[in-house]
Amino acid sequence: MSRKQNKTDQPFRDQLRYYEAAPPDQVWHGIASSLLSDKRKKQVFWVSRIAASIAVLLVLGTTWFLLRERPETQFATQEIQAEGILEKTDNSKTIVPDTMAENTDNEIVTPTINRRIKNRTTDTEIIVSKTGLIPVDTKDDEYAVLVPAEQTFYDELKIVPPRYTRGIQTNFTEPGSLLAVTHYPSKVPDETGGIDVFDEWGNEKVASHDKWGVGTQVSPIYSYRNLEASGGNASSASYYNDVEEGVVSYAGGVNVHYAPLKRLSIQSGLYFSNMGMKVGNAYYASVDNKNSFFDETSSVQASINNSTGIIAAQQGVDYAITANTVPQAGWELATQYARESSINTPEGEILQQFQYLELPLILRYRVVDRRLGFHFLGGLSSNFLVGNSAYYQDGADKEEIGTTDNLRPVNYSSVVGMGVDYSISKRFHINLEPTFRYYLNSINTGSLIKSHPYTIGFYTGLLYTF
């Protein structure tokens, strides 16, 4: 039997194939919320990509800047040697002949001795004389090199680029042969030593590092929250994501550092963070409080649901402020005589503020351990709730309306970041640290939706080490 001949199917096909019915209005609201959320996620995705790119460029730029300093330093050392004035520790001073000035008389004014330098990689032997470096044959695997007496550093000069400058090297007939010479600094103690300003900071063998430090930091912070919801609460979370937004605030504190190793330090301290968020579409509801005529002390209370719980807002005799009433952010009036009279169009927003005292424990590792350094940091922080308030904001007007219920008094957050530091002197250092803090626990205890606040800050400060 073909399907068209089935008389049970036929009426269903005829009537239902193009059946139409008007869907409930909230379907579009749900779709629009999801699309808006997608859009925000995309924006966040791009912002984070751009931020990551900037961070990578910053790291690469800093690394390049610091690494390129090294060859310049070496060159400066060589230049000093090429100048021809080299001091010995035994107070003997050797004047290296000026090539350009004396290449006409072709005489060696400095005494020379034969120095033998063992070459393990090649069998080449070189004699250094005023006429240049001359490969010679020797019976054993050693160099026979003529160098000025007492000039133990002389082999350093062999890596000077082949050019005619004021220096001891004269009449280089085969500049290429210079480059083939292997440099053995370990064979000849560098008693004269070039002046390397970076070695002053970076030489771990010589300089003992400061173990302790105290400092202070401040930062503008962007704070918001991440919602964790499942099942039926997911649509509520989606709704809250639409009507709520983060706020820019501030943080700061004092810190103590202990550095068991030169590159690694442990930091603690006491910080203060002013965090929060905004709930948009705040309605100003006029309420008819029947009792107010007889008892002016009775008040109207509105409970405003949001992602962090309920704001228990205590208001005046006959007015109340609430958030958007559809669909999850409901409100109620505590006074039995009160009833809703009118809800005006959205006029402002509700600002929730949470203040925390933070006790961090942070590890810092200096990837670039120089005067201009670069470091990574990570750790944990115990955060104690010390302030909790909610305000209604309408333009320039700001009015405190209550507090948020069921906030957890002690919270824990992870801390990750990176930073650059610059030593303005041996003891004082300034730093700039982009830092991300994420609350590991939900800050509310009574809500089905878990709210994890996070902050992004650019902490900058001063550190004194000793």
Place this chain on the structure above:
Amino acid sequence: MDQLDNIINGCLKGDRKSQELLYKMFSTRMFGLCLQYADNRDDAADILQEGFIKVFRKLEQFGGKGSFEGWIRRIMINTALERYRSQVRLYPLTDNTVKKDEMVHEDVFERLSAADLIRLVQDLPPRYRMVFNLYAIEGYSHKEIGEMMGIRVGTSKSNLSRARNILQQKVKQYFDTNEHIIREK
């Protein structure tokens, strides 16, 4: 058609107005479809919402080939099937076998309104409902239904047969008692 193209292009650019226009253009037809696959009106609304979110997220995959309405329809049906698969264990596996003497003449179905037919379909156990809708209304073959639902062709045929029997039984009761025993939604 040009208007639809403009709306689709607007949606691809993330224009909220175009998205709303597209939704309004197809929402009633798609809600009618969702009602056939759902247990009730609330479920249908959930399928519609979920389906339209997919439509907007995957719009660039449409590519302008074939009927746009057919494409949306297929997404809605897939959404309903996914929902059925995720909830399938929640339904009791009761068997509604119908005796021959309970069969009714097929013509009685034609005396029912579309809303009555929807209720009849919604009253079917989900596994029968899905197969009946896909076969009788959408016109898919048992082979296609088997692939879509992850069941064998024989199972699809058997489910269709049982769906028809249940529908006839319900209609017989409906006319015998001369009152609406069909569940009010």
